[in-house]
Amino acid sequence: MSDALDDLLDLLNLEQIEVNIFRGRSPDETVQRVFGGQVAGQALVAAGRTVPADRPVHSLHAYFIRPGDPSVPLVYTVDRVRDGRSFTTRRVTAIQHGKPVFTLSASFHHPEAGLEHATPMPAVPRPEELRSNAERLAEAVGAPLPRQFRDSPIELRSVGPLSVELARDPSLRAEDEHSNLVWVRVTEELPDDPLLHVCLMTYISDLTLSETALLEHGITMLDGRTTGASLDHAMWFHRPFRADRWLLYAQESPVAAGGRVLARGQVFTAEGDLVVSVVQEGLIRISGTPRD
Helix, strand or coil, X not given: CCHHHHXXXXXXXXXXXXXXXXXXXXXXXXXXXXXXXXXXXHHHHHHXXXXXXXCCEEEEEEEECCCCCCCCCEEEEEEEEXXXXXXXXXXXXXXXXXXXXXXXXXXXXXCCCCCCCCCCCCCCCCHXXXXXXXXXXXXXXXXXXXXXXXXXXXXXXXXXCCHHHHHHCHXXXXXXXXXXXEEEEECCCCCCCHHHHHHHHHHHHCCCHHXXXXXXXXXXXXXXXXXXXXXXXXXXXXXXXXXXXCEEEEEEEEEEECCEEEEEEEEEECCCCEEEEEEEEEEEEECCCCCX
8 A cells, every 4th residue: 555545544543532423634735625526535534433334424514614724634423313223313513722613514324225216427528538647737837746646556647738837728628518527536446445545535525525626717726826625515425435446536616605605416336327416615716806
């Protein structure tokens, strides 16, 4: 196992410091805020460790309350809201400097027999036919990427243009194109732990949703004017999957208004099974725009 993947798994391996209390850390103390996918993934780890393994998570709803401080640990407190015959409910609060920075509610359910249907996967090129986003990004910026991008254990391969590419050449995207299709995977074999795979997908799910909204306007976070932050995040886990196999993350942004953008996504296995649904609202600010 590479050092990069070992570091990511260690990030999700929370320290239990008391019953229902866990401690997590951030991997990079030089950034301004904690990555939203990190705190969401860690919170789901904390919730999942208080639930029997035969009752997997089926949904989570989260709010980002304050920017996380990467220089100090995150303390996660778990409230065991309900242990029912069919469903288990947990509420997790992430705390820093004595204040909540993030809350998550998660529901766990042992799968039952019932109705089945699903949206088909979009027709897209296979990941083997595409270049990695890291390679394309380095080419677009004309400089080597920071180590965490070059050595990331998570690989992304976008079907369409990256926001930095589109900002330079608007002709790369058709006017009637509104999707952001990205193949994703953890690049090395993972343990057979279903909770680990859903927590990794929770982490991954926050990597490209804001990009989906930027593509609608041909702008990029690398322009020195545009900044963004996640406000809330919701996920539904429909079927088991492995995060170390190629997954298609099909995303779109149906609306932006009031300084906020909405993005939603569907995650499919390479065989075409819909396994995860995602919805997120984010804040996008451009320098020079008025604020209340």
